[in-house]
Amino acid sequence: MALLDVRDLSITFGGLRAVANFNLSLPEGSLCGLIGPNGAGKTTVFNMISGILHPSEGKITFAGEDITHLPAHEVTRRGMARTFQNIRLFNNLTVLENVQVAHHRHIRYGYLQALLHANLAKEEKWVHDSSLELLDYVGLRERADQLAVNLPYGEQRRLEIIRALATKPRLLLLDEPAAGMNPQETVELMEFIKQIRKRYQLTILLIEHDMHLVMGICEHITVLDYGTTIAEGAPDEVQADPQVIEAYLGEEAS
């Protein structure tokens, strides 16, 4: 059974149909790509899947449960995490605190305990240790006490991914993880994505403009243009599809 199943997803903003009848099925453990030209509706699809936007029509099933109308934090609680196209870190919190916040769904102590600071040392220590471990893994431990806003761009990207991982997801959505990276950094990122996929047994869906990255690591690709799916399949199939070439290069070239 698919971990994530999206059926006939549509959304309208006023008179604009940003996404129409979008379908997607992600088998557990797969690594899939969602590509398409600017304004094709890729991020809108992500926002609907992760509960930030709610579709006008259609159904989203995650791990056998209908999550179509759940708010974002409930979707996260069910084991889905995401990053954002234009990095949304908690800028004025430290690197460590950013990761600590993402442990939120695993916190068991209540409000009164928080107000009285009673019996939370054990859980707080777990959050602290677990966060440092994650930072260690991506080589950001030395930066733990720095403000997130002061990190260099590449490290901010990594921090955002590790922050998403701190929620302990089954499905990870990456929105243009290679945006703004040079080819060398992109190659490193590809390696990193492969690594975390194996280490945390993740299913990954990523949006990307960098064809090199998408073709290099994705097993299945869906191509979106003007809100509708124009092609899907294995990377080489998609690459050869005339409609895809047209969408990317214009009619003349095809």
Place this chain on the structure above:
Amino acid sequence: MRSLFQQFRTQLQWAALIALIYLFIIGMRAAHIIGSYEMGSIVMAGILIILAVSLNLVNGFTGQFSIGHAGFMGVGAYLGAICTTKLGLPFVVALLLGATMAGLVGLIIGLPSLRLRGDYLAIVTLGFGEILRVIFLNWDYVGGPRGLMGIPQYTNFTWVYVLAVLTIIIIRNWVNSAHGRACIAIREDETAASAMGVNTTLYKVAAFSIGAFFAGLAGVLFAHYYTVIIPNKFGFLFSVEILIIVVLGGLGSISGSVLATLLLTGLNAFLADWPYPRMIIYSLALIGIMIYRPSGLMGTRELTLPTLQQKRSISEGGQQGGAA
């Protein structure tokens, strides 16, 4: 990670400092170095500290711009005064009921208002604050516009001091917990916070209610110190006064709120002898501070005891987090 021993030592040092300040002020009063007028200023500063620190939880830590804090204070003041004056209940009960009622009103007002952001939220909280004031104004049982008189003077320096310290401790505890982190995450980026599993509406309402609870507590203390309360005290102007303290001290700094309260109360008391230039100097001081320290006296930093010299040095060997 700081060892338990270090934590315990810091706590002991704070406790000693708090006790010393208390004894110092009591001693000065007994020796008549502090007169009854100055004592009045000190008590008012204590009440303002409770108000500022609790508003900071909403405006500073959770990033929700509320300007109706005086309204919640009014709820506490009126209910507390009714408890003691009309119903003859003990002061402790009045404190608890007044604060709880203000917290509940905060909850009821927070639920619809906190769906709004920024300026819209500010306007709605302002409106609700004014509604509360108008209710007191037209409620004959509590004296209407003449106000409620003959409230027993139960509040003294000790009550205010103890409750101000408790307020600071409790709000600090909240801020340093996972729930407080959730609130701060909302301030930083609401969408990202919800994507990290934080129920943003829940935490905004929680912060708002906790803030209102302590505003109510301050209200009960206020009513039982001045023995007379009038509706207009709990209007927009007083809300702004509290807001100024919070912004001046630093949005997101508890010690900043305390320092700013002491500074402004001190300045006010000092300038009381020159009534004419007073407001001019007061305003100039505010403008000056905001020009030279736009993020407030403390920014988002907290005061720590100098002997330990460690500010949130979390990971061993980690660099100091430079708060900009």
